[in-house]
Amino acid sequence: MKHGLSLRVSQHLALTPQLQQSIRLLQLSTLELSQEVEQMLDENPFLEMSQDDAVREEFGLAQADTPVSEGEREVEFAPVSIADYADSTRADGPKDEEVTPLTASEEPNWDGDGTTELVPDDGEWGTDAKAKTNNLDAGEETDATELARSQESLQSHLHRQALRLRLSETDASALRFLIESLNDDGYLEDPLEDLARGLAGEDAEQVDDLVHHFTVALGLLHNLEPAGVGARNLGECLRLQLRAQLDDALDTPTPERAALLALALRVCAQPMDLLARRDVKTLVQRCGGTDAQTREAIALIARLEPKPGRRFVDVERNIVVPDVLVVAATKVRPGASPQFRVILNPDVMPKLRVHDIYANVLRNHRGGKDAASYAGLQQRLQEARWFIKNIQQRFDTILRVSTAIVERQKSFFTHGELAMRPLVLREIADELGLHESTISRVTTAKYMATPFGTFELKYFFGSGLGTESGGNASSTAVRALIKQFISAESNKKPFSDNQISEMLKEQGIDCARRTVAKYREGLKIAPASLRKAL
Structure with a gap:
């Protein structure tokens, strides 16, 4: 084997931990960002919540308006997840004209510009809005999320009714089991035999005994409120609600109403596709009513609730907290078109800063004997600084993109969605000097509160x-x-x-x-x- 030296020219892109974190934070939703902040507060002792507004750094919105270079744009093509970064480091080696991240042997470097000097006042490392905490103090008002959490569930509502029934211990247990087996819509999706086998296994005698008790409990469940709960399919759900109304009709004799409900019951006993297609002619032949009566029965069925558990579903999942707010300008010249401005929602912006006490202790013990411990703590301090900076840059980018969207869609904020104009990601990317992938990350799972409602930023883009x-x-x-x-x-x-x-x-x-x-x-x-x- 002959040894020799060779000279090779290649391009490599080093995706630093700071840049990886910046890209990852940019694509997180508000809820995911809150979880990320909570995790970082638990892991990094140099990071704490701030009560006062902090002075913005030079990397704020004013500096963010500076167009980026072509080299910086290329960075946005790089992997955005830490897992992908770790997998990519296991490659055999760099190739010509290949973009590769840092090697796995290199430790994350949070030194920023290369200096290890501590700034005199670490309190300047902070954002300018209050964070939204998860725990409510005694003096705070309950918000919409807390009200949603306090809403009674379908299972709790049914268990409370079951307590009023005088049942044996076995039947009460069977009823409780069926209640807990309901889905969010109030349907019992699993057959009774499958539920019994899940408890008794392959013991046929015990399975038959459980099926008997479940059948009795199912009849009791069908008599609970809301009507239709415990149904196995849509037809049975509708029939249960009609029977409940029929019982009420018999209490106050109205023959016409009772006849209409009876006809509606026969209609619901037919295949549901006939009802969905409103095949009145076939339903008249099968159910025996007149054309007018059948149409009236179909109209009655259309007013029933196909999902009995709908009103008990936890509404917290439907709450959307906007990231930016669009407000009308207060001073507008007479006769001029309305002007709008975009502001960040302070409730979703975490208010972080570097812990001054810990930073000062580290500064005073810089010349200590344990150099390894000092270097590790210095790295954690720099990591806290970069985390605060990346969060601030995240909101700056969201604000810039939102402002550009509002500027392009002025007609929407004045006249509504009928005045929406075509808009693609490329237009905003070219205007702000960013890449389309960055605009895509910013507009995903980020919301804007407008005079016409709250919309995802992607809503304003269309062909x-x-x-x-x-x-x-x-x-x-x-x-x-x-x-x-x-x-x-x-x-x-x-x-x-x-x-x-x-x-x-x-x-x-x-x-x-x-x-x-x-x-x-x-x-x-x-x-x-x-x-x-x-």
Whole structure:
């Protein structure tokens, strides 16, 4: 084997831990960021919550407006997760023209610009908004999240009713087990035999005994409120609700009402696809009522609750906390168009700073004998600084992108979604000097509170449809126009997708029938046959 020296030119991109953390924090949602902050507060002793507003550093919004270089843009193509970073370090070696992160042997370096000097006052490392804590103090008002947590669940509601029943211990246990087996909608999805086998295994005699007790308990469950709970399918759920109304009708004799409920029960006993298609002719033949009576029965069924447990579902999961707020400018010249400005929501911005006491102790013991411990603590201190900086940069980027969106979509904030204009990620990226991937991370799971409601930032982006004038109409505006057409239609003669397509063409928008159907389905609007009044 012959040994020799060779010279090779290659390009390598070092994805530092600071940059990895910055990219990862940028794509986190508000809830995920809160969890990340809590974890960092537990792990890093140099990080603490601040009660006072801190002075913003030079890396704030003013500096963020400076266009980035081409080299910095390329960084955004790099992996964003620590796991991917660790996996990529196990490669055999660098190749020509290959972008590679740091090697696995290198320890994370949080030294920033290379200096290890401690700043005189570490209190300057902080953001400028109060964090939203998870625990409420005695003097704080209960917010919407706490009210959602205090809402009674379906199981608790049913258990409370079951306590009023005089049952044996075995039947009470069977009823409790069925209640706990219900899903969020109030349905019992698993067959009784499967539930029994899950408890008794392969013992056939014990399985039969459990099925008997579960059958008795199921009958009791069907008599609890809300009506329809414990049903195995939609048809049974509707029949349980109709029987409850029929019992009420028998208490106050109304023959017409009782006959209508009885007919509705026969309709619900038929295959559900007939009811979904509103196949009145077939239902008349199978159920024995007249055409008018069958239509009235279908209308009665349509007013029932298909998901009995809906009102007990925890509403906390539906709470959306906006990251930015759009407010109208207070001073506007007479006759001028309304002006809007974007501000960060202070409730979602963690207010962090470096722990002054610990930082001062570390500074005073700089010349200690244990150099290894000092270096480790110095690294943790620098890590806290970079974490605060990256969080501030995250919100600065969100604010810049949101401001650019509001500037591009001024008509929306004045006239609503019908005035939405086409917008793609590339336009915002070019305007701010960022990469499309960065804009995509910023607009995912980030929300904006507007005068028309709270929307995800991605809502303001949409493709364009051609118009007769040669311009483009936003797909969001077209959806809003379709919704407006359908809301103004006659219940007895609703518009078909083809008719809506022709109406859009009259407005100068070229939209095919299939596109109308896709937009209508995206708006969760039924087709014309199901929108037609009986």
